[in-house]
Amino acid sequence: MLNGVPDPYFVGNLLALLAYAGFALYFVQTLFRSGVPTSGVTYVFLAAVLCSTLWAGLFLAVDLLRWTQWIETWALPLADLLRYAFWFWFVLLLLRPRRSGDAGREYRLFVYLATAAIAAGVLLYLARIAHADWAQLSGRMAAFAALAQAVMGLVLVEQLLRNTSADMRWNAKPVCLGLGAIFLFDVFVFSQAALFQTYDGDALSIRAAAHSMAVPLLYLASRRQTNWMGKLHVSRAAVFHSASLLLVGAYLLLISGVGYYVRYTGGEWGRALQLVLSFLALIALVVLMLSGSVRARLRVYISKNFFSYRYDYREEWLRFTAILSSSGSPQETGGMVVRAMANLVESPSGALWLRNGTGEDFIQVARWNLPEIREREGAESSFVSFLQEKGWIVDVDQLRRGHADYVSLSPASWLISDARYWIAIPLLARQELIGFVVLGRPRAAIELNWEVRDLLKTAASQASSYLAQMQAAEALLESKKFDAFNRMSAFVVHDLKNIVTQLSLMMKNAKRLRDNPEFQQDMLDTVENSLEKMRQLMLQLREGEKPHHGASSGVDLEQIARRLAVSARSKGRELELQLRAPVSTRGHDERVERVIGHVVQNAFDASPPEGKVSLLLDKAGSQALVQIADQGCGMSEEFIQNRLFKPFQTTKANGMGIGAYESFQYLQELGGKISVDSKLNQGTTVTILLPLFHHVAAGADMSMLGAK
Known part of the structure; x- marks a missing residue:
């Protein structure tokens, strides 16, 4: 008490004790009431909370019983060591991989480092008990040991947050933030003690209160879900990055040196400047630890300067295969191929283009962090022909600069207009181009040398086989x-x-x-x-008649359009005709009428009774143009690209999905094309192009010959 006002340090320590004790009681009560099976992780977590409660109580006892010197000298450091040991144990249990391998070896490395940090603190504690003369010497060594423990705690928390899968991160974030705050504050406290051989009295006095700030975050995690402890486990194969430990250690040493210089050269403002610099440095450390770009640059630098080969091919191949095989459905396979190729070169984006049917154009079927491209890349285009003949990985930057290797290549506008595109990788299956992958610029600058190209080509070969197998399975x-x-x-x-x-x-x-x-x-x-x-x-059974092949006789499309209008009128509907030119095509009359009639009927089915449906008939160069438009419910772009012209795919509740597929097949037999432009709740326009049959011109020629 100071002049009747409670000591703020006393209040902070009391609040810390109440916070930890209250959470411990709440956690025990929740375990008994929830009925959720407990595990070793749960008991270790409870032990860590109880040790933190004891530690906060000892802090309060030091404030109340100032004559009890042994509490501050012996009991409090021991409780602190126990608390750190249980928190380390808790995080390591969560990080434990479920299968052996590279992850298991790196996990054991973290176990050894955490054990060494705790063991160093225990040895120094025992040395102080055994030899009183060690007290002064071990003080600074104990500060270094405590600093190592705090840094180790930050590294473990960072590994837990990074290795937790996306769907479980919701439960992991509060725990990681709470423990991270504890370790971060201790880094600040013990770094000063290690440098200046004395503790910051103010910071040390509020240490218990600062650590109690983690309790609300732990409470939040427990309130989100009853079995929140079971939801904290990381994915099956945790991927550890041991280099982050070295980076954090070197960073802290650098900041400590700068802080030492600032304090002793800054005059009366030295201490304030040191505190500001330390706080900013710790914030920067957290940002660097969570930055994917920084981690990518670190991996590139280490690969370039410390290894003769850039890649650990065994690890890369296992990871690539694991990503490809993780797709749960054929629709997800394209996205997995893009991600697997992008991960090889630290690229944050990419897109996959595949052939839309045999002999058709290439369309974008999957994308990741790149804009949607609706333009088609023709099967006979210069870009596709180059990929097919050369099989090269195209450096888009060199292509923009007009490099000599790409003199014969006329790239598509969508490829060179967007600066995010970096490389294009052909996908060849049995020497046939089935698609290509376009990747965005990597997080760190990577030289596209022979090693990177060979790795990407090998991966592309594997991905091509995977996609070809998927397409064969769909055909089967x-x-x-x-x-x-x-x-x-x-x-x-x-x-x-x-x-x-x-x-x-x-x-x-x-x-x-x-x-x-x-x-x-x-x-x-x-x-x-x-x-x-x-x-x-x-x-x-729809369209059960066996398809007819194209005939040499002409089919009058104008007569078909009029018959369809009469048929619609008899059913109480109106088909608006726009007959701009008399045109005929080759084929079987009934078969062509069935194709156009199927599209017209679909337009009526998709439109309300009062909805407008129109049929336009005209010439388009050397082709006959038939265009059917409605203002109905429309179709999604995904349905048009991936399902519309495939058998047994339909949007109708009672449809079979045969008519559209058979119409598409027959139009291809005739040498025609069909395209669909649709928007949900706005309408659909179907355009059919058929080869012209010039029977009128032939008749005129015969008349002229007869006249002669």
Whole structure:
């Protein structure tokens, strides 16, 4: 008490004791009430909290019982060592990898370092007990040992935060921030003692209060989820980076030296400047530890200057294969390929382009931290031809500068206009280009030398095989679906046969009983029943007729458009026609009408009863243009790119997904094309291009010959 006012240090120590004791009681009560099975990690955590409670109590006892010198000299340091030991044990249990290997070896290194830091403190403590003469000498050594423990604690917390998977980081952040605050404050306290052989009295007096700031964060973690302790474990294969320990140690030594110089040359402002510098340095340390760019630059520097080869190929290959095999579905495979290729060169972004069907253009199917590109790269473009013939990894920066290696290459505008693009890697499977990966600039500058190129080419070969296998599996799956469809068709034919037999029997009896009123009623019921059965069969089986091949005769598209308009009008719908030019195409009349009619019917199905559906007929160079537009529900870009023209893919609740696929296949047989432009809740425009059939010109030529 100072003049009737409580000592602020006493209040802080009392609050620290109450905070730790209260949290310990709450944690024990939660364990008994939750019924969640406890583990070794839980008991170690509880022991760390109890030791922290004892330590805070001893701090308060020093304030109250100033005549009890042995508490400050012997009991308090021992409680501090026990507290640090249990916190280290707790974090190391969370970091423990679930399988052996490189991660297991690095984990053991951290265990040895943490044990050595605690052991050094224990040895110095025992030396002070055994020899009183050691007290003065061991004081500074104890400060260095405590500083090493605090730095080791920061490194362990950093490893825990970095190795925790994204979905578990929500539970890990409060714990890491709380323990990080404890270790960070101790780095400040003990670094001064190690340099100047004396402790900062103010900082040391509020140490317990500062450490108690971790309690609200630990409480927050326990409130987020009942089994929060079980959610803190890191992923199966934790990836440790031992170089961070050396970086932190060297950084602290540098800052300590600068702080020493500032204090003794800054005059009366020296101490204030030292405190400001120390605080800024510690903040910078946290930023550096959490910066992916800094870690990438450190790895590049170490690889360049300390190893004859840049990569540990075994480790890189295991990591690359693990990323490729982690995809849970074919839709995720493209993204995994991009991430696996990007990780090899510390790139934070990338995109994958694949061929959209046999002989078609290349489209962007996956991207990571790069903008979406809707432009198609033609199969016959200069860029694709270069990748196919050369198989080179293209340095986009050299391409922009007009390097001699790329004189014959005319790059796409989307590739050279964006400065984020760094390299383009071809994906070749059996000497056939199936796609390419474009990577963004790496976090640290990397020279694209022979070693990097060889690694990327080998990885691209593996990724190509993986993608080709995935595409083959999809084709096999489609084939199996068609087999199932054919089996279903056999059942439908069987049902049709039964209906035909039933109708045939009715017609045979009609010759004898046509004047019988009861037979007439039964005949009407039979016809109605047969009609309903056939409607149900038509719902099950769409477009069951075998596709016809293109014929040499012409198909009048204008007549088809008019027939479709009449058919729509009979159903109470209106098809708006825009017949700008009479055009004809090659093919089978019924087959072409079925393709266009399927698109028109889809437009009506996607539109409300009052919605507008239009059909435009015109010439586009040497091709016939048929364009069907509606203002209906539309389709997503993902559905158009990946599912629209594949069998058994549909947006209709009762559709089979066969019509669009068969139409696409038949248009390809005729040498035509189909493209779709759609936006959700705005409408869809389908454009069909067909080769022109010049029957009018041929007839005119024959007339001229006859006239001659």
